[in-house]
Amino acid sequence: MKRRTFLKLATATTMTALAAPYVQAQNKKFAGVTLLVDGWGGLYDETIQKYVAAPLEERTGLKVQITAGTQAADLVKIVANKKNPPFDVYQADSAYMLEALKADVIEKVGEAEVPNIKRILPGFREYGDYGVPYNTFSMIPMYNSRLVKRPLTTYTDITRPDLKGRLALPAPISATWNLYLLALAEENGGSVSDMEPAYKLLEQAKSNILALTQSTVAMVQMFENEEASAGVISDARGYELRSKGHPIESVYSPHGIYGATSYMNVVKNAKHPEAAFAFLNQALSDEGMLGLPQVMRFGVTTDVKLPGAIANELTFNSPERIALKKTVDWEKWMADGSTRIERINKILRG
CATH class of the missing domain: 3.40.190.10 (Periplasmic binding protein-like II)
Structure with a gap:
């Protein structure tokens, strides 16, 4: 091989190697973005971080910051700062969904934004196009x-x-x-x-x-x-x-x-709505949905397949038990x- 040809090949190989990390970073859609999520503290937040946030960061570069609080206090903060809300994603149970809707602080969400919505079981979306039901307790x-x-x-x-x-x-x-x-x-x-x-x-x-x-x-x-x-x-x-x-x-x-259902919502005027929708979609994936049942035995809201050992310990684990669920x-x-x-x-x- 001529020396000039070798130098060209070597230079091209070096440039490709140097470019690889840059290309990889470019492929991570939400690199540099930090999503702000309100949390409920302790093992609950740790589980969401592990099964929802961490896999999403690995694939997209999105960082998720979960701040523990109470849904009542967090809703007050959102209402007081409607134009510049402190969270991109607000978690609320069935009762506080009503308060969030009355305050007009959460966005509608459908399959176009969150494709995994099609996997939600009948009866779990109590508020139409609002809220993504993530677990039941x-x-x-x-x-x-x-x-x-x-x-x-x-x-x-x-x-x-x-x-x-x-x-x-x-x-x-x-x-x-x-x-x-x-x-x-x-x-x-x-x-x-x-x-x-x-x-x-x-x-x-x-x-x-x-x-x-x-x-x-x-x-x-x-x-x-x-x-x-x-x-x-x-x-x-x-x-x-x-x-x-x-x-x-x-x-x-x-x-x-x-009992009640826990929902995730995209907050109106959120700084990163697209990233928030991606977070909700990951929550409804098999990977995201299995976290809380596996760690804390919360009930599921999608058609995810549960291992028998986990399913046996859930409250609603049979047609007879499901029939006891009160509206x-x-x-x-x-x-x-x-x-x-x-x-x-x-x-x-x-």
Whole structure:
């Protein structure tokens, strides 16, 4: 080979090698973009980071910053800064979706923006073209089977006299957490429009209540320390306790199971709407959807295939169990929130 030809080949090879990282960077569509997502803290946020954000960053270069807070406080921030919102993606459960819609701060989303929407199971998009349902959870009674000898079978059983001083309940600060009150009403002839049966039972069971907890973390700690032997908490937290070796039994009332769906939303005037849609699409992919069921046993909202070991531990894992899922009139339930808090406080102070 002539020296001049060799030099040309060597130069071309060197330039190709130098150009490779540049070309790779160019192929990463969202390189240099940081997506701001509100979070709920702890293992939940860590799981979304691992199964949704990290794979997306690997493929597209998109960095995702999840900031832990509460959906109520985060919604206030978004409403107060509509033209320059602090988040690109807002997470809200079924109840807070209503508030977000009333405040007009979230975008519609369809298959054109998020192709994996076509994989969502029937009945999970409660608000039409708004919100991408990402997981489902239930607020159910639970008890320590070593400390409670007679099994609980319904929500009403949390009022049994043998639980005196041993019951932990959520504080009346979240419409979703307090769905057990709706269960108490409906199991005893009431309804979302007639909560009196629930309030009467709460009055009778006042001596049972050890604490009204402000967070699920506090509730978990009470079960771990065996201060509480029964309570109402999300099915995911029940799994967490069992995975740590605690003899916690979940109760699936034959009268119905009450819970909610968690949604992801693209915020209006988001700085990076295209990246936000990509984030939602990844959340609905098999990779993204399997994260929370695998780690925390939250229920799925798509046609993803679940390993048997995981499926067996989910609340809604059979046609019979799915038939127990109660429909909640969220508008009426949210409208009565202040009255509910006032009544609970009055009962417990009395």
